[in-house]
Amino acid sequence: MNHHTVQNQNTRQTLTRREFLRVAGVTAGALLVGCAPQPQPTTPPTGAAPVAVTGARKAQVAIAQAKTYDSKVLYDKIRDMLDSLGGLGDIVRPGARVAIKTNLTGGAYWEGKTRGLPGTETFVTHPEVVRALGKLVLDAGAKELYIVEAVYEWESYTVWGYDAVAKELGATLIDLNAKAPYPDFAKTPVPDGGKLYNEFTFNHLLEEIDTFMSVSKMKCHWIAGVTHTMKNLFGLAPLQFYRAGAQDTYRSGFHGPNDETAGQRVPQIITDLNRARPLHLGLVDGIKTTESGEGPWIEGVKPLEPGVLFAGKDVVATDAVATAAMGFDPTAAAGSTPFIRGLNHIQLAHDLGLGTNRLEEIQILGPSIKDVTTKFRAALG
Numbered sequence: 001m002n003h004h005t006v007q008n009q010n011t012r013q014t015l016t017r018r019e020f021l022r023v024a025g026v027t028a029g030a031l032l033v034g035c036a037p038q039p040q041p042t043t044p045p046t047g048a049a050p051v052a053v054t055g056a057r058k059a060q061v062a063i064a065q066a067k068t069y070d071s072k073v074l075y076d077k078i079r080d081m082l083d084s085l086g087g088l089g090d091i092v093r094p095g096a097r098v099a100i101k102t103n104l105t106g107g108a109y110w111e112g113k114t115r116g117l118p119g120t121e122t123f124v125t126h127p128e129v130v131r132a133l134g135k136l137v138l139d140a141g142a143k144e145l146y147i148v149e150a151v152y153e154w155e156s157y158t159v160w161g162y163d164a165v166a167k168e169l170g171a172t173l174i175d176l177n178a179k180a181p182y183p184d185f186a187k188t189p190v191p192d193g194g195k196l197y198n199e200f201t202f203n204h205l206l207e208e209i210d211t212f213m214s215v216s217k218m219k220c221h222w223i224a225g226v227t228h229t230m231k232n233l234f235g236l237a238p239l240q241f242y243r244a245g246a247q248d249t250y251r252s253g254f255h256g257p258n259d260e261t262a263g264q265r266v267p268q269i270i271t272d273l274n275r276a277r278p279l280h281l282g283l284v285d286g287i288k289t290t291e292s293g294e295g296p297w298i299e300g301v302k303p304l305e306p307g308v309l310f311a312g313k314d315v316v317a318t319d320a321v322a323t324a325a326m327g328f329d330p331t332a333a334a335g336s337t338p339f340i341r342g343l344n345h346i347q348l349a350h351d352l353g354l355g356t357n358r359l360e361e362i363q364i365l366g367p368s369i370k371d372v373t374t375k376f377r378a379a380l381g
Contacts, residue, residue, distance in 0.1 A: 059317035059356050060085055063325075063366040064309045066287050069120075074132040078283070081311045082136060084365040091280040091313065094141035096210040099148050099174075102130055103216045103232045106295045107152030108159040113296040115303060120160055121288040122303055123295040125215050127161035129285045129309075133215060134169040145169055146205060150176040150235045152249070176203045177238045185238065194272035195348075196265060201241045202277065211280050214315065218286030218306065218322055221294045222379045223255070223262045224270065225339035226326065228310075228319040229282030230349060233273040234266075263334075263342020270345040271352055274315070282315035284322045291376040298379060306374035316355025317362045319346050327375035330357045338378040 062081035066073060082088055092098060102125045114122040134145055147166055149156070157163055157173050166173045179185050182204040189199045206212070214229040221227040237251060244252040254269050255262040286308040293301040308325060312318035320330035323346065326338070331350075334343045350357045359369070 058361055058363040059312065059314040060363045060365055061310060061312040061314070061318050061321040063321070063364060063369070063372055064311075065307055065367055065372060066309055067305075067307045069126050069128040069287060071128050071131060074128050075135060077309060078129070078132045078311070079136055081309065081366065085311065085313060088136065088140040088281075091211050092137055092140040092142050093210065095143045096141065097144040097146070097208065098137050098142045098211040098213065099146040099205065099209045100130055100133060100137070101212070101214045101232055101235065102127075102147060102149050102162070103227075103235065104149050104151055104156045104160060104162075105235070106297065108155045109152075110296050111159055114290060114301060117303055122290045123217060123219065123301075124160055125217050125285050126287065127165045129283065129287075130162070130215050131165045131169065133213065133283055134165070134171060137211075137213075138169065142211070145171040146174050146209065147171050148174040148176055148203075148205070148236075150238055174203065174205060176206075176236055177240065179203060185241075188276050190272050190276045194275065195268035197269065197272045197276075200237055200273065200276050202236060203238070206236060206277050212277060213281040213283065214279050215283045215285065218284050218289050218308070218310075218326070219294050220290075220292055220326070220338055220376055220379045222298055222381075223266045223341055224345055225337075225341075225378070226319070226323050226328065226346075227294055228284050228322045229279065229315045230270055230274050230319050230345065233270065233277065233279075236273060236277060267339075267343035267345035267348055271348050271354065274349065274354060275352070279315045281313055282311065282318040284310040284318065286310065286322065286325070293379040299381065300377075300379075304374060304376065306372065308372040308374075314355040314362075316346060316349045316357055319349075320357035320359065321362060321364065321369060324359060324369050325373050327373055328378070330359070338376075340378060340380070 062084045064077040064081050066077050104124050111119045120126040137145055185201045186204045186207050187199050188202045214232045216229045216232040219227050224231050242251040242253040256265045286306045288305050290301045291304045310318055310322045323330040328338045330346050332339055332344055346357045
């Protein structure tokens, strides 16, 4: 495969365009199986996920234990997890275009600033997890693979090893802050309207891919309480359109003027983003991470090694299980631990029918939640 890295707005590349159903917010395949906001298709890649309810087939979340980022170990672990979930055949068709959203928050400036440890072992998604998933996606027959993030600077991809991963996989790196390789950005609607945003400005690629996956770090979050696969979609939005001023280095327009506002806004925006660009698979890297916050800019953050991975096609359920394995209640009320500064976005997603956060409605594949639980300290400050 002849793929090329796309660097910001300086590189242009022609891609085949797929008609995007802007009103539905998903690609044409969803019409064949019904349009629900959270897809877990059984036929075309972009079909809709059934919400797990009493008496219905339970949502499934796979758990695996891993103490190392060895490439072969991860490939085998993630392969077995996906196999237990029924494989990738229902979401990755032969010839599919697939995007994997990684989590490279904060920028390369923060590398090594958590007690001298690498960022990939503390607060950003380890590239070996993405490498393993990427190989499995290609094994399933994908034709084009993209690794996407609205990076703080292109150096984030380089410093954290994603250039090498992309080269090996024949994947294309995309900076979602840029419009390249397209002439402009897309306006992508939230189906039936969102809680705070009715549409988002996105790179057109997010409209055209057949399958979308989120690979996140297992962490606490100062505002959102926890950050897993759903919160990871904050990095879809180009920074320049969602900040309050030209000098801001984060999406201050999303957060609002203060933490109290942010605690109400951020969780609702998470659900808006997940409805505008639904996910087909969530994978959580909890092998090595941090507790007490999302990165070294949060006071009190310290390393933790839970040694665990989570995967699921119902990303609400996946995030709920990861949250429970941190010692927290994924159904906790707003203002309670770990959602101490605002709403519980996992509960909001459940209420919107995007998936389930009720552990009794989730089938665990692999070790039990109890067997992999590492109690995290919430972002208390």
